[in-house]
Amino acid sequence: MRRLLAALAAGTALLVTAACGSSGSSSSTSSPSGGTTTVKVGIIPIVDVAPLYLGQKEGFYGKRGLKLSMTLAQGGAAIVPGVTSGQFQFGFSNMTSLMIARSNNVPVRxxxxxxxxxxVAGKDFGGLVVRKGSDITSAKQLEGRKVAVNTLKNINETAVRESVRRAGGDPDRVSFVELAFDQMPAALDRGQIDAAMAVEPALAAMKLQGAAEIASPLVDVAKNLTVAMYFTSTSYARQNPGVVKRFQEATAESLAYADAHPDEVRQIVTTYTKTPADVLAAVTLPKWPADPDRASIDTLEKLSEQDGLFTTAPDLDELLP
Structure with a gap:
């Protein structure tokens, strides 16, 4: 367990190093021969982004003249400014961060x-868990309790709020605290938090500690919820349509490959999280469909607006491909 936490913490530290760099040196670059374009991608050290690593390994990006240079971050909210500033050409972010950005006229797409x-409730890659022996058995009982999410006022907080509502509780009475996924297992085990909303591999790590899952918040939002997407700035898309198209094509091939090769997904995760074998075996993999589910994004938008994450709803037609 200590190896998992140390490895993921090291990944978060990489963001600090990257954030200190000059944005002037972050544009995509070509090899001397002009045959390969290197693009910087901001991602999170979680199972979700395994397709990018697999795609790079299998040559899906390389055959389209792309090389990915990936930097790890704590959440999508931190990656959005990295993309808009030019630190990254592409980024991975949950849908709520992207919708908040568009509602504030931040030029992302x-x-x-x-x-x-x-x-599937109870069998999702994201779950709401309480420590072993906790008296909490329902999301309703989180009223007055401390719940960890990786980023405040974002998709995981909105999802937990929906689980609390569905259980008959008042989400406004829940105390949310921001905590990186890699820090959640230790904090939960020590009783510093009452519950944690985590995704894999942190979710599996906590379950192996004896944590009990009391809700599947992402499923509570929408059955086939599109949780996150890859994005770029509108200016980069306008100036580099060919690179964007090649990234889209390679990512689509990578998603399909990941969906069809779960064993390879588990193996590639060890290259960027150093997940212990026992945790890796217990990880629940997400789905990697080719296209976003617009209906689920509409639902998430309504919940986000209800929770006060934005006063003016974003134009999803401008945000989505």
Whole structure:
């Protein structure tokens, strides 16, 4: 367990290093021969982004003249400014961060599907868990309790709020705290938090500690919820349509490959998270469909607006591909 936490923490530290760099040196670059374009991609050290690593390994990007240079971050909210500033050419972000950005006129556009819920309660790649021996058995009982999410005022908080509502509770009475996924297992085990909303591999790590899952918040939002997508800035898309198209094509091939090769997904995860074998075996994989589910995004938008994440709803036609 310590190896998992240390490895993921190291990944988060990479963001700090990257954030200190000059944005002037972050544009996509070509090899001396002009045959390969290197693009920087901001991602999160979670199972969701395994298709990118697989795609790079299998040559799906290379055969289209692309090389991915990936930097790890804590959440999509941190990646959005990295993309708009030019630090990254592409990024991976949950849909709520992207919708918040568009509602504030931040020039971002989703260009490729990212990851989706399995749609099966109790068997999703994201779950709400409490520590072993906790007296909490329902999301309703989180009123007055401390719940960890990786980023405040974002998709995981909205999803937990929906689980609390569905259980008959008042989400406004829940105390949300921001905590990186890799820090959640230890914090839950020590009793520093009462519950945690985590995705894999942190979710599996906590379950192996004896944590009990009391809800599947992503499933509670929508059965086939599109959780995240890959995106770029509108200016980069306008200036580099060929690179964007090649990234879209390679990512689509990578998503399909990941969906069809779960064993390879589990193996590639060890290359960027150093997940212990026992945790890896317990990980529940998400779905990687070719296209986003618009109906689920509409539902998430309504819940986000209800929770006060934006006063003016974003134009989804401008955001989505």
């Amino acid at each position: 989703a260009i490729a599907n990212g990851v989706a819920s399995t749609g």
